[in-house]
Amino acid sequence: MTGSGGSGLTPSPIADRHLRAGAKMTPFAGWEMPIQYAGIGAEHEAVRTDAGIFDVSHMGQLVIEGSDALPFLQRMLSNDVSKLEVGGAQYGLTCGTDGGVVDDLFTYRLGESRYLTVTNAGNHRKDLSHFSGVARKFDVTVTDAVAAFAMFAVQGPHARTLVDRLADEPLPPRMRVRQMTLAGAELIVCGTGYTGEDGVELLIDPQVAGQVWDALVEAGVRPAGLGARDTLRLEACFHLYGNDMDESRNPIEAGLGWCCKEDTGFIGADSVRRARELGTDELLVPFRIQGRGIARSGDQVIGGGTVTSGTMSPSLGIGIGMAYLPRDRTGEGEPFQISVRGKTRSAEVASKPLYTSGGAQS
Numbered sequence: 001m002t003g004s005g006g007s008g009l010t011p012s013p014i015a016d017r018h019l020r021a022g023a024k025m026t027p028f029a030g031w032e033m034p035i036q037y038a039g040i041g042a043e044h045e046a047v048r049t050d051a052g053i054f055d056v057s058h059m060g061q062l063v064i065e066g067s068d069a070l071p072f073l074q075r076m077l078s079n080d081v082s083k084l085e086v087g088g089a090q091y092g093l094t095c096g097t098d099g100g101v102v103d104d105l106f107t108y109r110l111g112e113s114r115y116l117t118v119t120n121a122g123n124h125r126k127d128l129s130h131f132s133g134v135a136r137k138f139d140v141t142v143t144d145a146v147a148a149f150a151m152f153a154v155q156g157p158h159a160r161t162l163v164d165r166l167a168d169e170p171l172p173p174r175m176r177v178r179q180m181t182l183a184g185a186e187l188i189v190c191g192t193g194y195t196g197e198d199g200v201e202l203l204i205d206p207q208v209a210g211q212v213w214d215a216l217v218e219a220g221v222r223p224a225g226l227g228a229r230d231t232l233r234l235e236a237c238f239h240l241y242g243n244d245m246d247e248s249r250n251p252i253e254a255g256l257g258w259c260c261k262e263d264t265g266f267i268g269a270d271s272v273r274r275a276r277e278l279g280t281d282e283l284l285v286p287f288r289i290q291g292r293g294i295a296r297s298g299d300q301v302i303g304g305g306t307v308t309s310g311t312m313s314p315s316l317g318i319g320i321g322m323a324y325l326p327r328d329r330t331g332e333g334e335p336f337q338i339s340v341r342g343k344t345r346s347a348e349v350a351s352k353p354l355y356t357s358g359g360a361q362s
Contacts, residue, residue, distance in 0.1 A: 018034045031057075034226065043227070049156070052154070055223075057209070060118065060123070065113055078092045088108070089177050095271075097271065098271050101250065102127070149204060149205070150205070156198070166215055167182050185208040194232070236353045239322075253324070288316075301325060306324050
């Protein structure tokens with residue numbers, strides 16, 4: 001499937017809805033996706049105060065099944081997959097032998113020996129190759145399911161109430177997954193998200209994705225683009241792969257040691273254990289700009305360090321971001337300066353999350 005006009009980009013299964021709604025489309029990891037509709041600020045606010053829907057069909061999916069599905073995923077993922085019950089969801093990483101973060105993923109256990117893992121769009125082919133290579137040593141099948149699903153995220157303090165009205169049974173709670181019917185379509189509902197608000201993510205047959213989107217919008221859920229998704233996730237201090245972590249960074253310095261259980265023997269566990277025991281030269285920290293201005297990814301910290309993500313926070317009205325700083329300069333309240341396009345901006349190390357809403361943290 002390719003984009004219109006010979007762009008070579010993969011369109012969303014509901015691209016026609018986006019265009020009719022006046023969305024500004026942008027290339028993203030080989031896809032053409034909506035960056036905004038009426039405006040990032042308004043869409044951000046809708047998710048913080050009511051409910052918004054994001055088309056995240058660019059995300060990748062892998063189905064893992066077979067008698068060795070559990071030991072295979074225990075080898076591939078940094079978290080303890082044995083703790084994942086049928087109907088459960090779990091966040092984890094896949095690492096290289098040197099401990100570098102290959103990707104961060106959500107895994108859902110759909111059955112006794114059947115799992116669904118959601119990959120980042122830009123990493124999907126790499127992940128598929130990595131998983132398929134290791135799978136040869138196990139009695140397991142890894143299926144590329146990216147064409148089998150459209151994916152929506154409905155987020156906000158009123159998200160569950162609005163979605164629930166269209167469902168045939170109660171929605172799964174936080175960090176749980178359920179196969180059910182919504183707006184007349186059979187789909188997978190996941191109690192997860194990437195905004196710092198409560199809500200659900202929906203995995204849908206692309207052929208019926210349009211009817212589900214239409215029903216949710218008609219119910220009062222506001223379309224939101226990837227621009228607002230980025231400002232929301234940054235306020236919540238959720239990592240963006242390629243910015244806040246990549247194969248050159250290990251989970252400990254990225255602040256993701258909590259989802260690494262080295263005793264499970266995942267690929268890279270020994271390297272992660274050494275980083276945990278010995279410490280790292282730098283740590284990823286959230287920050288707030290003091291005064292005017294914002295910092296962007298790649299801006300350098302004076303005296304050492306690099307900004308990985310930065311934006312103007314719609315909820316706080318100030319510049320915020322995340323940066324790698326020398327370990328001895330990462331205490332909360334620690335002041336530092338950033339070189340931003342030839343100007344010096346003052347910042348201060350903050351605590352996570354940068355913004356806490358009234359809803360459940362995703």
